[in-house]
Amino acid sequence: MPNYRIHKTEYIDETKRVSFKYDGKTYFGYEGDTLASALLANGIHLVGRSFKYHRPRGIVSCGAEEPNAICQIGSKKDLTEPNVRATELELYEGLEASSQNCWPNVKFDIGGINNFISPLIPAGFYYKTFMWPKSFWKKVYEPLIRLSAGLGKSPTEPDPDIYDHKYVHYDVLVIGGGVSGIIAAKMAAKNNFKTLLVDDKKILGGSTIYQNNESIKIDDKLSSEWLKNEIQEIKKLSNLSIKTRTSIAAYHGYNFLLAKENLTDHLPEEKKKNKIRQRLWKIRAKKVVIATGSIERPLVFNNNDRPGILLSNSINKYLDYYGVTCGENIILFTNNDSAYETSISLHKKGIKNIIVDLRKSARSELIKQAESLGIKIYFNHVVTNTFGYRKINSLEIMKLSEDGNTTVGNKIRLSCDCLGMSGGWTPMVHMHTQSGGKLDFRDEDQVFLPKENSEDQISVGSCNGDFDLENIIDKTVNKINKFLDIDNQDYQDTNIICSKGNDKRNIWLLPNKIPLGKTKCFIDFQNDSTAKDIKLALKEGFRSIEHVKRYTTTGMATDQGKLSNMHALGIIADTAGVKMGTLGTTTFRPPFTPLTFGTLVGRNVGKFFEVVRKTSMHEWHVKNNAEFENVGQWKRPWYYPKNGENMHDAVQRESKAARDSAGILDASTLGKIDIQGSDASEFLNRVYTNAWSKLAIGKCRYGLMLNEDGMVYDDGVTTRISENHYLMTTTTGGAANVLSKLEDYLQTEWPELDVYLTSVTDHYSTASICGPNSKKILNKLFPNLDLSDENFPHMSFKEDKLENINCRIMRISFTGEQSYEINIESKYGHSLWKMCIEAGKEFNLTPYGTETMHLLRAEKGFIIVGQDTDGTMTPSDLQMDWIVSKKKFDFIGKRSLYRSDTVREDRKQLVGLLTDDPKEILEEGAQIVSDVKSKPIDMLGHVTSSYFSPNLNKSIALAVVRSGKTMKGQKLIIPMENKNINVTVSDTIFLDKENKRLNA
Amino acid sequence: MFLINCPFCGERDQSEFSSGGEAHIVRPKQPTELSDDEWAEYLFMRKNIKGIQFERWNHVHGCRKWFNVVRDTSNDKILSVYKMGEKPPVNYK
């Protein structure tokens, strides 16, 4: 096996060998490696196929910007992760990774054919081709695309890993632990700012930490040595917290940031167990220092995408940090001085290399050093083509013309096994723009820079466009002193020697003799878009950068165009003949790198997914086999199946029992609002449609509450407990909103009213007993209470004791039966329920759930707000005009009841429906029409509630129908998938219209 | 995520609050006197300004008090906070 690990470094522990699997084959690396460095050490460059043409692709970079080395980690159904960048993944024992996007395998695959038919796949190809014929999409195109363009696999079972969230507050947050970040953190912490420094890598130090060029020195030391000292020092600062392996995912307003900390991803399988995998930090910082650095730009020339072509600086890092050389015969292609650092490093390790430099000449100390080492430099030359299928084996260069627009002279062919590209540096302004910051364009070196720094946020170092060490340190110190209003002198005497020059010859699309149409000059490696695609998009009329991006898909892959956006912009600007700064950039959106859902969700999984509210009687319901229904956050018994009953049978039995003898419902979840104060009656007058002043103490009244737009909002029974004391009930789901609405009016519109509102929903448990035998059961529970209709009539309220515990008893009914609601302090709710059940045994007291409750009330035509209403129903639409006071001067929504729209006669109105076949049960939500022949069919309304009534032995339904009030007796049709159901419009009350049962 | 300075509790995270739309829309004292258009103006019409906007906020997961906020909707900066019933600061008109 080849070994490209050519020297020892302090970051690789050669005593700790790590075995891992890549595409099924076992390899070895060392602790400290990333998957990418370990692959390169094994001589593996080829890691995937490109998205569109399926061209072989190799590792390009050493960080978050990596477009090609995208892997699938693990293969278990519950533990597999796609889109992981091999350049960031730390190697661990037992790691299993496979290349993505290369079915059936990386060395040979079907999609490779696309490479040869590529003239047929221009920009917008997917939009243009696969649009037609439409029927081909689902059956032909989509499966094909999905199969050959692997975007990784998601796990198919729940993620077993543990994720965590944590909130923290800091005076200063520093993002990025390179030179500028370390200086900023040190200055802040030493001046009494509680500071957090985060860096996405395993260790601090950025790209300076492995720098070993003798001609770049700080205080007479190698810059890396100097920086190590600084890191030692900041680790001693008590005011400073340092989080490595932590990357900022999002930067929101008011300095609120999300950071992802990797805790176990680098550990061997057995050590991951039972540990938190990732933690999402929710950081609120008074001030934020952005020191995120910059990434090297590739160069855009023909066939610039072959495996073995990397960013020059990445070659340097693989060499000096990981001890791995990316080749044995390397060519560096550059437009600036950075590649010379790589060249000198390679030379020192005995790796043969030559430089192709776009610049006519350059005379920095660094270049002189390279020349004196005898490194061959081709100035004023450009790479025009590369060769080699699975890996680069040679390339051609040509001389540039005077203006740089074309090539001149003869081709020179050079052999190589690796090519480094350096197109200069792009400041990482993502954080700045995510927070809302604007950008400026600097023409000299064609970079976007943070425009202005606000008082609570600043960018320093190379993300601010300062690329040489001297500038980075000086400017960072000055800016931080000003930003934090401090006077730190630590770096005043720091002596910096930087032999690197700053000049650069920027050409976005490099010239070539071959027509553009016949070249493959890649801009976006991951999404396979070329310079040609960009130009075609412009030719077809696209101008906005956002449009060009979407049409060509440039910058839309998982790397979000970290390497490609600038070139796309540059080529657009050049082609359209506009200044690059005027184009703007595409929007940088969070997250900076992909996040797993687990990290976002944290602990809120399984039973912690949502808050669950249970009544005091809940355990009894569970023990008695209840099926539950979620109503808001509440768990409510839905029905209680007995002896293997299905839902229908259980509901029929419960409904019949409630009307024949007695039923009991847990009504604890209804919202309860305690209303007190000398203006309580006036307040109720204003919030309900009906009148309240005359309600006697000890009496109950049903109320309908509207929105200001006149539409029904909530309903419920309110009891007058004493002169200035009411207890309002609301629907279960509406409780919180009703309280909020009432508080809003009290605080903002009627602050003069003396009214106090308290939510007491959880304070009381409620057992509701109904049916002809309910009075007898009540009598057993409350033997001293006079239950006669004279003393305790319908819609009234009494207080009594049950075993010395106070109970509030309302005789109110939602079923049409004689009915009592017993309220008791919640802690006694379970006992109350059991006592009721015990007392009711001889009367076949049957517990019933929400489904039976809905059926019983539908028999009586009582509405359920939210089921029979949908925010567009007025009281009149519900045929409930009787509840709207004509006398009251005002109430919420009154004025809206006679707007031109609300008085329309053809509004949808609530009606009853009876099916011609009494056994036919309608589907809730089904459309209602009067004629199925004329097309388009005129929709008149829909079914809102539908049941089979065991008490009437027929199907009943409620519906909203246009002009329904006037349609009683009329025939209508419910068209279903395979039949039409004939119905007749009826009254909404199906049972006991005279309310005889209430007092039976 | 804003930080909102509740006039009763102090600075809190936005997640504790709910927004109540435009401020200083007074419910008419005699709605029945209004024409359909006048009532619609009160009921439906909101400015939705890009720039300085006066808004109602409720500290719903805190003291549950409603109060007013002056916010620049173009950059989400909160410029002023004041209680219900207090006069809006004049320098933002």
Ligand SMILES: [Zn+2]
């Ligand atoms: Zn508050």
